[in-house]
Amino acid sequence: xxxxxAAQPFDLFVKDINKSFDGQFAxxxxxxxVRAGQLLALLGPSGCGKTTVLRIIAGLLSPDxxxxxxxxxxxxxxxxHKRGVGILFQNYALFPHYSVAQNVAFGLRMRRMSGTETASxxxxxxxxxxxxxxxxxxPHQLSxxxxxxxxxARALAIKPLILLLDEPFAALDRKLREAMQIxxxxxxxxxxxxxxxxxxxxxxxxxxxxxxxxxxxGWIEQIGSPSDIYARPTSRFVADFVGxxxxxxxxxxxxxxxxxxxxxGALQLKPAKVPAEFQAGSNVTVALRPERLQLKIxxxxxxxxxxxxxxxxxxxxxxxxSFCHLRxxxxxxxxxxxxxxxxxxxxxxxxxxxxFNVSWDRAANLIIRDESASGVELD
Amino acid sequence: xxxxxxxxxxxxxxxxxxxxxxxxxxxLLVFLIVPLAAMLLYSVSxxxxxxxxxxxxxxxxxARIFTNDxxxxxxxxxxxxxxxxTLLCMILSYPLALILAHGNRTFARITMLILVAPLLVxxxxxxxxxxxxxxxxxxxxxxxxxxxxxxxxQILYSEAAVVIGCAHLFLPLMVLPLAAAIIRIEPSIMDxxxxxxxxxxxxxxxxxxxxxxxxxxxxxxxxxxxxAGAYVTPALLGGNFASLLGNLIEQQVVAASNWPFxxxxxxxxxxxxxxxxxxxxxLFERKTARWVHxxx
Numbered sequence: 001x002x003x004x005x006a007a008q009p010f011d012l013f014v015k016d017i018n019k020s021f022d023g024q025f026a027x028x029x030x031x032x033x034v035r036a037g038q039l040l041a042l043l044g045p046s047g048c049g050k051t052t053v054l055r056i057i058a059g060l061l062s063p064d065x066x067x068x069x070x071x072x073x074x075x076x077x078x079x080x081h082k083r084g085v086g087i088l089f090q091n092y093a094l095f096p097h098y099s100v101a102q103n104v105a106f107g108l109r110m111r112r113m114s115g116t117e118t119a120s121x122x123x124x125x126x127x128x129x130x131x132x133x134x135x136x137x138x139p140h141q142l143s144x145x146x147x148x149x150x151x152x153a154r155a156l157a158i159k160p161l162i163l164l165l166d167e168p169f170a171a172l173d174r175k176l177r178e179a180m181q182i183x184x185x186x187x188x189x190x191x192x193x194x195x196x197x198x199x200x201x202x203x204x205x206x207x208x209x210x211x212x213x214x215x216x217x218g219w220i221e222q223i224g225s226p227s228d229i230y231a232r233p234t235s236r237f238v239a240d241f242v243g244x245x246x247x248x249x250x251x252x253x254x255x256x257x258x259x260x261x262x263x264x265g266a267l268q269l270k271p272a273k274v275p276a277e278f279q280a281g282s283n284v285t286v287a288l289r290p291e292r293l294q295l296k297i298x299x300x301x302x303x304x305x306x307x308x309x310x311x312x313x314x315x316x317x318x319x320x321x322s323f324c325h326l327r328x329x330x331x332x333x334x335x336x337x338x339x340x341x342x343x344x345x346x347x348x349x350x351x352x353x354x355x356f357n358v359s360w361d362r363a364a365n366l367i368i369r370d371e372s373a374s375g376v377e378l379d
Numbered sequence: 380x381x382x383x384x385x386x387x388x389x390x391x392x393x394x395x396x397x398x399x400x401x402x403x404x405x406x407l408l409v410f411l412i413v414p415l416a417a418m419l420l421y422s423v424s425x426x427x428x429x430x431x432x433x434x435x436x437x438x439x440x441x442a443r444i445f446t447n448d449x450x451x452x453x454x455x456x457x458x459x460x461x462x463x464x465t466l467l468c469m470i471l472s473y474p475l476a477l478i479l480a481h482g483n484r485t486f487a488r489i490t491m492l493i494l495v496a497p498l499l500v501x502x503x504x505x506x507x508x509x510x511x512x513x514x515x516x517x518x519x520x521x522x523x524x525x526x527x528x529x530x531x532x533q534i535l536y537s538e539a540a541v542v543i544g545c546a547h548l549f550l551p552l553m554v555l556p557l558a559a560a561i562i563r564i565e566p567s568i569m570d571x572x573x574x575x576x577x578x579x580x581x582x583x584x585x586x587x588x589x590x591x592x593x594x595x596x597x598x599x600x601x602x603x604x605x606x607a608g609a610y611v612t613p614a615l616l617g618g619n620f621a622s623l624l625g626n627l628i629e630q631q632v633v634a635a636s637n638w639p640f641x642x643x644x645x646x647x648x649x650x651x652x653x654x655x656x657x658x659x660x661x662l663f664e665r666k667t668a669r670w671v672h673x674x675x
Binding site: 058059079080081082085087089091094095096099106107110111138139154164 | 565567568570571572573574575576577578581585586589590667669670
């Protein structure tokens with residue numbers, strides 16, 4: 001992805017941001033752009049710096065280095081209360097001493113908007129989040145979901161240049177969270193709101209975002225569309241944090257016919273594609289998604305690349321998916337998933353102890369960067 | 380372990396609640412209710428020449444307060460000084476409480492030290508300290524003169540001196556509950572205020588001020604009665620020109636040995652303070668009733 005092209009119509013552009021607290025880097029070298037009407041998710045575990053980036057965009061923090069540009073104009077000199085962004089916090093942060101209508105009107109009042117216009121904007125915003133009729137309620141009289149809607153209406157009422165969402169659904173129960181996600185996405189698309197979402201929830205990021213930036217230790221590990229991130233992770237961290245992956249380490253070799261093969265002990269992996277940064281003879285890590293693996297009751301085993309014999313240890317039933325925890329003959333673990341509709345006849349017959357021939361196609365082998373070879377913790 | 384001990388003790392007696400409350404009730408009875416009753420009793424007793432008490436029922440002592448201009452002036456001055464002191468404390472408290480609640484840690488600690496350190500100094504010595512500052516040729520006037528401003532003259536032995544002394548004395552009692560109330564305001568609520576267009580000043584006016592009212596109420600409920608009942612500070616800083624009800628009561632009881640009249644004045648003071656505090660708290664409650672119940 002090319003960043004910084006002058007012609008790119010980015011509504012929001014964050015350029016080479018650095019920020020440290022007490023000498024500790026919280027954010028380093030973070031750059032990304034969000035085009036008009038798009039939603040970018042900053043995804044990462046807690047402490048990865050995603051919230052710091054959000055606060056820098058809002059103006060609640062200033063970066064040590066770098067630039068934040070709204071519509072190609074630097075806003076670093078603009079104080080937080082004049083940036084014109086809307087924000088949604090995890091705990092809603094409604095003003096407890098104001099009614100619903102007063103909460104929604106707050107940003108408009110601060111802009112010294114006339115009474116009649118304020119009233120119509122408040123009505124409009126409450127209609128968008130379907131909360132008409134609750135104008136006079138106090139925040140403590142509302143349910144969590146309703147409070148979240150009020151907070152959203154408050155952000156929408158000011159017609160923000162950029163909408164910032166800080167773990168907005170983390171406090172809601174799952175059903176409500178999923179409903180709110182869909183509703184928010186629909187609103188964001190129809191209002192063409194340029195949005196940055198901060199979340200640690202991979203499902204939320206994949207569901208809502210046009211683009212996902214996976215963050216780790218203060219920097220962006222990978223940025224791309226949700227399907228890019230899931231299907232083509234470039235590092236072990238991303239492959240592990242987003243979805244589930246099996247990892248095999250081995251040496252990258254040139255095969256007989258000139259095709260690349262990864263020699264991982266008892267296992268030969270033949271990738272469809274090797275990224276240019278990896279050279280023959282180097283040690284590489286291959287990630288395999290569980291759903292790409294196929295299980296067959298073992299027959300006279302054919303040996304070859306992209307297949308291996310494994311013993312089934314247990315099955316974790318998860319409704320739509322069942323996860324088969326297998327172990328290779330040399331003791332390495334392997335997880336394969338079976339889809340309920342497709343493999344249903346299978347799932348009922350699975351028995352721990354069965355030996356399977358596990359195979360996968362070449363495109364399933366993803367050669368990735370792997371820092372954990374040097375002992376980086378993952379969770 | 381302890382809990383079980385208490386429980387078995389309580390249930391064995393079959394009256395855990397009353398039994399546990401008994402020591403506190405007893406304490407209050409002996410040290411609050413009995414003296415109050417004695418005071419009331421004294422205030423309706425008659426006195427004959429020579430300071431001898433006569434057991435009788437008379438409202439003469441109260442009538443004397445309300446028929447004599449001098450005594451009424453004491454009452455009004457006392458309320459005025461208490462009110463001014465409370466207002467001054469409120470104004471001085473906000474910056475200090477904000478530093479305690481949100482300032483950087485070192486700064487907050489220094490502020491706390493400055494705030495609390497005077498409590499370690501004896502009240503009388505403290506008041507004498509103020510006489511040195513507030514004297515005609517005191518530190519304050521010297522400072523004012525040295526920067527070339529017109530000297531206001533004598534501050535000592537005026538109501539202003541009493542207000543300054545009392546405000547200094549009772550400031551921690553306003554600052555601490557206020558700081559506690561401000562700390563309780565979620566930082567994200569203030570952040571929201573800023574993001575949605577409020578300058579720091581307007582964040583203070585629209586968010587911090589209203590949400591810290593419970594702390595302000597608690598502080599005022601302490602500072603107002605303590606100032607109105609102050610005795611040493613007005614005696615030393617107010618002299619004859621700004622002595623308060625407390626000084627008048629002392630005069631009547633000790634110098635004039637008129638216990639009944641002193642008791643009547645004291646009873647009036649207690650009644651006024653109860654009434655004022657009640658009105659105070661009702662007003663604050665009315666202001667915050669719409670949202671303060673959120674925790675329940």
